[in-house]
Amino acid sequence: MDSQIMDRLKEHGVIETEQLKSGNHVEDLPLKAINKQSSRNDLTVLNNYFFRNRNVYISKHDRFAPYPPHTHQFLEMNYMLEGSCDQLVDGKEIHLNKGDLLLLDVGCTHSISKLNENDILINLLFRDQSISINFLDDMRRSNSVLYDFLLNSASGEHNTIKYLVFSNNVDSDISVTMEQIITEYYSKLEFSDVIIENYLSILLTKLVRHYHVSTDKKSPQQRLMIQIIKDISENYKNIHLVDLAKKYGYNKNYLSNFIKKESGKSFSTIVTTQRLIKAHSLIAATTLPISDIIESVGMKNKTSFYKKYKAYYSSMPAEERK
The missing domain is CATH 1.10.10.60 (Homeodomain-like)
Incomplete structure (x- = not known):
């Protein structure tokens, strides 16, 4: 990762400065970005606020305070660039270490525990509503009769998957592409939007490559x-x-x-x-x-x-x- 971009990401933003003082979450979204039908305990973030004239939105998650439960109308990736974090995802505790990537499906509820000074969590959102965990299922299924069977078996058990965790302890394949996307996004060079969308296609294909369906709890x-x-x-x-x-x-x-x-x-x-x-x-x-x-x-x-x-x-x- 480019050292200048990393230094920039480690700087305290306005919201982070406030949260560091109070220890409490400071709302970072305007009312227009939240579905009015949402409850206070499970906010739904709308598409239009983030994307406007772009297909991909990337941001650093604000540190120093826990983030409340919420869902999105789009697919979200959480990438642990530095440090670690704990999240409650679809009712289950998830721990991310450096290099881990959490893929959250549309409508998956999650909350994030307080991040500390050296915990840099990157959010990557994209609005192509045809992209979902079902999309990864279909890609994986189309490449192997084994995955066709495993995925059909999972759906037969009514075990709908709402999130996937890709660990960095296997290899750094996903991390390399993810960090290229982050670098391109924050460098703001000419044609960066086109390059990012192409990197995203590569990233999705790599996720499919590393997507393993659990065979636990089988008869x-x-x-x-x-x-x-x-x-x-x-x-x-x-x-x-x-x-x-x-x-x-x-x-x-x-x-x-x-x-x-x-x-x-x-x-x-x-x-x-x-x-x-x-x-x-x-x-x-x-x-x-x-x-x-x-x-x-x-x-x-x-x-x-x-x-x-x-x-x-x-x-x-x-x-x-x-």
């Missing part, structure tokens, strides 16, 4: 199904039901019925779907001949591949490259 049957689909995801080119049944010590017919019951899809359908997903990725990202791609994903019949690809993606492979 033994669900855990077995997850492992089976992991096997399919990794060995889709030449996996066979007979080998899979032998691996887990089951009769072939029993395992076939088990997969159908747990996933709602047949073994062959799941395998074909993963092959199509991989083929789609190679078609979009490489210049390999489509005939070579068909062979590389383990499909033998080209006519069958084109028919199934059309049914799954509503387009032909060659159209992806136009």
